[in-house]
Structure formats: C-alpha cells, structure tokens
Amino acid sequence: MGASLPDSAAANRLFLSGNEAVARAARDAGCRVAAAYPGTPSTEILEELAKYPGLYTEWSVNEKVSLEVALGASMVGARALCAMKHVGLNVASDALMTMTVTGTEGGLVIAVADDVGMSSSQNEQDSRYWGRFAHVPVFEPADAQEAYDMTRAAFALSEAHRCPVILRLTTRICHVKGRVQPRERELHEPAGFVKDARRWVMVPGNAKPRLPLMYQRDEALRADAEASAWNTLYEGTDRRIGFVASGPAFMHVRETFPNAPVLKLGLSHPLPIERARELARQVDEVLVVEETEPLVEMELRAAGIACRGKDVLPRIGELAPDVLRAAVAGLLGEPAPKAVHAALQTVFPRPPTMCVACPHLGIYYTLAQLRNINISGDIGCYSLGAGQPWNALDTCISMGASMGVALGMDKGRGEADAKKSVVAVIGDSTFLHMGMQGLLDITWNRGNVTVLLLDNRAVGMTGGQENPGTGRDIHGEDAPRIDFAKLCEALGVKKERIRVLDPYQLPVLFKALREETKIPEPSVIITDRPCVLIDHYEATQPYKVIADKCTGCGNCIDVGCPAIHVTRRATKVKPSGKEVELAFVRIETSACTGCGLCVQPCAPEAIVHAAPEHPVNFLYKKI
C-alpha cells in the first residue's frame, strides 16, 4: 500500500478544473468586468466568476456583445475578461479585428475554448489563427495550474503591450481537474476614461496612423516570446526526435516520451523561432505536436527549420498518447505498438436523448407527422430533433442560421420544392443571440417561412443558464423579461400570424402548424413550456401502462421519451396479409413527470395516471 506522500503545500492547493482556474485567476488579478455567452466547453468560467463578490459578471446576448462589454470596461481602465467557445470568437471577431487597432487600457483577456475532439460542437476550429489574424498574443495552458498562472500573466501582458490577449483553452483543459496553487490577490483600480478620438474613434483617418503601431507591437511581442519563461526547452537524452508542443498535447508528449527534448510553447504566438532553432540543433528530427492546425509547423518551415508534423499526425481530434505513440513509431521506422488490451466490443450507440417530458418531444413528434416540409434548424438541445425517432430537422449550421437558411430555401426553390413549406426551428436563447436579425430579414423581404420559436426559458444545452427571455440575470435575480410575441411583432410579423401555445397539446400544435404553413407569409409559433431541468419546472402525477390494454401499436414510442420501454415485441399478420411489427410497452413511472405527451397518441387508452412515486434519479433505474 502506498503511504501518504509528503507535500507540505498540499493544504493550500485547490482542486480545480481549467475553467475554474481561469475564473479564480481573473478574480485574483483584480478583474472588474467579465462577460460571456454560454458555450461548451467554456461555460463554467463565467458561472464560477459569478460566484465571487466584488466584480461585475453578465451573460451577454452573444459573444460579440460580450467582447464589446469587455472592451468598454478596458477603455475606462478596468481589467476585463470575456469567455466563449471557439465558434463564439467567429461572432465576436468583428469587434476583435478593430480593438486590436485601438489597443486596450485595462488588461483584457479573451478566454476562448476550442472543442478539440468535438464533444459538443458543430465544427472543430483552431483559435490560434486569431492570434495571427488579429496580431494579438496567444497563451496556451497545458493544465489547470497553468490556466491559473497564464490568466494572471495574460492580464499583465495585455497591459504591458496595451492589446487584448487570447487565452486559448481546449476541452482537455477546461474540463480537467488538477491541483492548483493560487497566488495573492491583486487590487486593480480603473484609471478612468481618457477621451482621445484618435485612439478610440476608428474612422480611416484615425485608424491608418495606428496600423504601424500594431506592427511595432508584433515585434515587441516577438522579443517577449523569445525571452519568455512560458516557452521552455526541456532537455532530453533520446535525441532522435525533438518535440515542439503546446497545450494538453505537451502533457501527452511528456507522458509518452519522457526522455525526449521538448520545446514547450506557453506563449505560443508570436512564435519564438530562435528557441525552436535551438531545439533543432540538438535533435535528429523535429516533430511539431499541435492541436489542431499545422500553424507552428508552417511557421517553422517558413523560417527554414525542417520539421515534421501533420504528415505523420492526424489533422483532427486530440493528440493523445496512443495517437502519438503510433505516429512516432512510424516516423522512427519501428513496428507499431502492439495492443495489450481486450478487443473493442461492439455495443449499441447511446447518443444524447431528449429528457423525459422535454417540451421539444411534442414539437418533433408533430413535425414528424407533417409531410412536405423542409425544416431549417438551429443550435441547441433541439438539434437532437434530427435524430431518431423523429428525423424532423433538416439543417443545423450556426447560431441563428435557421432564419436565413429558411429564407434562402424559400427564395431559391424551384419546381422540386414548390409544394413544400419551409419551417424554421429555433430556441429562445439562440433567437436572441443571432436569430432576431434573421427574422427581420424574413419579414422585410416578405419570406414565406413559418418559424417555431421554442421558448423553454433557458439556455438548455449548456445547463440551463439565464437569457433575456427568462426574466433572471446571471445571479438568478429578477431582471427585465423580453416578451417574445411583442418582439416578433416589432420585427414585422403581423400580429395575427403570431401564436403562443403549449407544446404539450399535440392537436393544437398540429393544427397551428398546418394552418400557418399554408399561409404564404411570415408567421411565428411560440411554444411556451419550461425546460424540465430548470429549478422552476414542476412535475405532475406520473403515468403507467395497463399491460392488458396495450395493443403494441408503438405510437407512444414515436414520442421519443426515455421513460417508455419496450417489454416485448411480436409480429401480427393483418387480414390483408401485411405483417405488422408490434412493440408492447411500459412506462418507467418513477421517471415519468406526467407531461401527458404519450397519452395523446395512445388509441386504446392504455396509459393512465399512476400513484405518484418517490422521485428518483430517473436514469439510475434498473429495468
């Protein structure tokens, strides 16, 4: 048995995820304003920051606004942080590309989290590109302690060079917990806004003289990066391959090849070329291990440093130890490492499901019944409507895209789609993030689109955060609540073409959709039911199936509720000779919250109220 290990500092250490470490560091750095729109894997940064007293935090309506809020705070001299997932920086980039010209005053840190491996995103992007594009430095922590330390360093670097700094995180930093030693808290009093139109009013005459300053800053930053302790050359005895690595990939390299020399990039942009040259002199071959694009690799080659990279390593996903081991063996001409474990077993896939009683269940059940519609979808839990058993979502691109895509489908259609209706599906928070502008475009340009606005009063997919439609702020306190019906009317939808209804009432929803899709003008159906995961959701009396009455028709299964289970299957031959598959069911009553969706399509009335049971963790239930 291992004895307890001596570690005198252990008592002061915290056990934090990368996101928690960034939040703690921002607070300890005297950050005064922090803003974000929720997005996996970055969400917890603001959730954690909101718990600290003494600084202002907000959920912004989108990432661009959050970055502008941070910039305004920086202008008055406050330290500010803005957090987002990788695709969020696409939205915020318009502000970024000009704030790099004005520069900043109070330290401004942009924490951007790349979903390497795509656990919960629509694409895989490398945010390090923004450092090159916007001429701003990029930090890449390799674990939670570095996330803490680099966040602190990023505020200082931002103020030293008066420019925004990108803190580039990945899922394997954000959601990994490790020991973190925090440091003393700084206080940072804003110096005050200094009016200076040549600095802050970016019209061409003012912006032009600032461009050379940006390029001078690049050079100063490059010198900093060459000298920075964040870029470290680890010596090694096995000099066949020298690695250049950053972020979590550095840990994977050290784990897999403990004796190899490694140039660890912490302040990875501007790239410390001379440090890389130093490594190259020591080793037979340089291998760049970077997630995900070959950025460093290309810059090294351009500087005349021969190296390998994406010719032997994957272009997509995480560069975990097993991936590295196989690639390096190939590079060295060694046999591939032999598997020393049980063979991979084939098990049914288990994609995410919608929750028991999720209001989206009723919407997709209904959409699945309708014929001749093209359904343009959006980002959120309701993207799951594309899956089984509904197959009732035809596109999903980017935040708010359901609106523009629907209008384009309408305007672009020819004979092939002439008889089809166009329906757009969007959630409340996504609508407020970037969908409203699209709806305005639909009304202004007289599009023939029926919009389903799913108001479940939460940013559901990321864990039920607040938005302007929930009537609460980031702290859960009362805040002005937007009225979606009035908003849609203000955006140009005729009052009589706006309906608010309950998505648990399937016939009402079906009828409304049938009617609105037949009217050739913009209409909005707002479905009003809270997400079942938010605190304000109230369960009602659960249901059960009377086994003797169940005919095995399977209609209830089409709702897609995870509380409905098949008990046995059978085949029936109809008088016509046609074979029909039957599936007899039961309801996991302890999981059921009584929404009644499955009751409505049950012809034999086999589903009835059950006595309420002790509420349980529904998933943890023996079948």
Added chain:
Amino acid sequence: MTITNILVCGIGGQGVMTATEILAEAALSLGYDVKKTEVAGMSQRGGVVTSHLRFGPQVLSPQIMPGDADLLVGFEAAEALRWAHMLKPGGAALVNLGRLVPPIVNIGLYDYPDDPIAQLRALGIEVHAFDASAMAQELGNIRLGNTVMLGAIADRLPFPADVLLNAVLARFGVRKPQLVEVNREAFERGRRAVAAAEAPPVAMVG
C-alpha cells in the same frame, strides 16, 4: 513512478462524475498528485459518460489510454462492456447489474446485449458484478447507488478503504448530516458485495 488509473463509466445523470470527484478527494487527502477528466458536453442528455481518474507522485496527461486502466467501474452493465478495452491485462471490472435501455434500443434499431457480464468474462476480465441499484433501493434511496459503487472499489485501492469512506461521509457531513449513516451502510454493502464475489479481493498496486 506508479500511477493508478481508474475509469468510471455510465450515463449522464447517474452520478459518474460525482463518484469520481469523491475518489479524487480521497487521493488528494493523502497528498497524491491527481488529475480527473471527462467529456461532459452532452452527457446530461442521457449520453455516454466516462470519467478518468489518475493519481500518483506526478501525473502529466489526464487521459487513461486503452489497456492502461487498473480498474473499470461500470455504473451500467452495457457501458462497462463498451469500455472493456480500457482495462490493462489483469485489471478488474466492478459492474452494476442495473440496465438502462436507451430510446434507440426501444425504437428497435439496436439490441441491448443479452449478457454483458458474461461477455466481459469471456474477454478474460476479472468481473465483480452486483446490483447496486437494488441495494440502494433497499436502503430507501436510489441515489445511494453511487456510494454502493464507491464501497465496491474501496478494497482495491492503493490506500485504506477508510480514506475513501471518509471522503464519502465528508460530502454529506456538512450539507446533509442525516444522510451520513445510510451512506456508511451503502458503502459497506458495496464492500461486502465484492468480497462475496467469486474471486478473493487482492490489493491492487502499492
């Protein structure tokens, strides 16, 4: 440098991450370096969830590689089978017999394996299977299944079982003191479930 690798698997909502967090707290209390990682993005919606826990004198990569896990802790039977390849030769699987059948199986698109435990054993894996869900229900609260699972692990760690028990009880001691005793009982039931299984418990790594 000895590192202990524990892979906990199950389904979003089962408490996989909380259980791993408690294991991490136990290791931290002894001064180990600890890293814990999971991909949690959409697991809240009933998807697959795994939590990797690594502890030792110094831990670099947070990820357990296939064939490196000392212990596989399965909160759901088919999920244990899904991650069987993560175990090292000689590693053990501690598996809850409870089955969670997803809609995709109920729709009829896929089959749930007939006997995931037998399949695990056929791979030559030492399996301890027990009905943690039923034990928890007997104790009056299905949520205690978490503690039963932790009890089952307790005698297979490179530190005394009491360290883990203390970490479990510390969770409830502050917020819900009325739950301390029932958690202690759940923990002990988990321990006995493994002790009663066919193979005698052997201390894993030292």
